[in-house]
Amino acid sequence: MYLAPKVAALSLLAIVNAIAPVVSDSPTDVTYEATFKKTILGSVAFSSTNGSVLVEVDLSGLPETGGPFLYHIHALPVPANGSCLGTAGHFNPFLGSANATIWDEMELGDLSGKHGEITGTSILTSYIDPYLSLNPDSKSYFGGLSVVVHYHNTTRLACANITEEATSSSSPSANSTTVSSTNGAAYIGAGVAPLVAGAVALII
Numbered sequence: 001m002y003l004a005p006k007v008a009a010l011s012l013l014a015i016v017n018a019i020a021p022v023v024s025d026s027p028t029d030v031t032y033e034a035t036f037k038k039t040i041l042g043s044v045a046f047s048s049t050n051g052s053v054l055v056e057v058d059l060s061g062l063p064e065t066g067g068p069f070l071y072h073i074h075a076l077p078v079p080a081n082g083s084c085l086g087t088a089g090h091f092n093p094f095l096g097s098a099n100a101t102i103w104d105e106m107e108l109g110d111l112s113g114k115h116g117e118i119t120g121t122s123i124l125t126s127y128i129d130p131y132l133s134l135n136p137d138s139k140s141y142f143g144g145l146s147v148v149v150h151y152h153n154t155t156r157l158a159c160a161n162i163t164e165e166a167t168s169s170s171s172p173s174a175n176s177t178t179v180s181s182t183n184g185a186a187y188i189g190a191g192v193a194p195l196v197a198g199a200v201a202l203i204i
Contacts, residue, residue, distance in 0.1 A: 018094045018095040018096055018105070019094065019104045019105060020094040020096060020103075020104045020105075020106075020108050020131045020140070021094075021104075021131070021140075022104075022130045022131060023051075023052075023130070023131065023132070023133045023135075023138060023140050024050065024051035024052050024130075025051060025133055025135040025137075025138055026048035026051050026052065026053055026132075026133055026134035026135055027048060027134060027135060028048050028051075030047075030048065030134050030164060031045065031046065031047045031164070031165045032045070032046040032047075032134065032142075032143055032162050032163065032164050032165065033045045033046070033162070033163060033165050034146065034147035034160040034161060034162045034163075035160055035163075036059065036149075036158055036160045037160075038158065039061070039157060039158040040059055040060065040061045040062050040149060040157065040158045041059070041060050041061045042057075042058045042059035042060055042061075042122075043056075043057075043058055043059070043160075044056070044057050044058075044059070044071070044111075044147045044160075044162075045057075045058075045165075046132070046134065046142075046162070047134075048134055049128065052128050052129075052130055053128065053129050053130075053132040053133065053134060054126060054127075054128055055111065055115070055126065055127055055128070055129055055132075056125075056126040057071075057123055057124070057125050057126065058123070058124050059118070059122060059123050059149070060121065060122035060123075061121065061122070062118060062120070062121045062122065062149075062157075063121070063151075063157075064121055066151040066152060066153070066155075066157075067117070067118060067119060067120070067151070067152055068117035068118055068119045068152050069112075069117060069118035069149055069150060069151060069152065069157065070112045070113075070117055070118075070149070070150040070151075070152065070154070071111055071112045071118070071147060071148065071149045071150065072090045072091070072107070072109045072110050072111055072112065072113075072147070072148055072150075073090070073091040073108070073109030073111065073132075073142050073145055073146070073147055073162070074087035074088055074089065074090060074091060074109060074145060074146045074147070074148045074159070075087070075088040075089055075090065075091050075092070075109070075145060076088040076145065076146065077144060077145060077146050077161045077162075078146050078159050078160065078161050084148055084156035084157075084158065084159035085156065087145075087146045087148055087156075087159055090107040090108075090109040090110055091107070091108055091109030091142055091145055092107040092108055092109060093108060093139050093140065094108060094139070096108060096110075098110070103131065104131065108131055108132065108140060108142075109142065109145075111129070111147075114129065115127050115129070117152075118149075142162060143162060143164060144161070144162060144163075145161075145162050146159050146160060146161050146162060147159065147160055147162060
């Protein structure tokens with residue numbers, strides 16, 4: 001009589017304490033990029049370095065008010081009508097928490113939560129996110145989804161699809177990479193949105 005409630009409690013605890021694994025299975029010959037051409041300009045690029053994902057953020061033209069700005073990988077691509085609302089909530093395959101402060105317990109797509117918000121009108125930075133994957137067979141794979149930039153109040157400012165770019169097999173991304181950050185005027189972060197089919201978290 002006591003077994004079922006205990007099993008249910010343990011199952012709930014496992015969901016609440018979901019932890020994203022560190023992955024290093026990204027192939028060396030692929031690059032993905034979300035290119036912003038309206039409202040703000042620039043790109044968020046993803047490539048492989050020693051099997052991990054290198055994220056390179058180069059954005060400008062953000063408003064002078066409304067920050068610090070947030071940015072995330074969202075669970076759906078931008079629809080044909082261009083509405084950022086159609087990208088659903090954050091990419092969250094391991095059911096991380098929007099309130100977590102430890103990286104592996106956070107939503108996988110919460111880039112600004114893990115790596116810093118945009119504090120000005122532009123940003124040029126790069127970092128390795130050890131929980132993302134460019135391997136289509138991985139649960140942490142995010143190709144074909146979208147990046148959304150938010151005002152600090154989580155209103156969606158701009159969005160772009162993450163598409164695969166043509167790249168050479170001898171790309172330097174296969175080698176060791178120096179990760180750096182230049183913040184003359186900014187940083188990047190992300191807002192939140194609705195829950196979608198177990199891969200998204202309700203944030204906005």
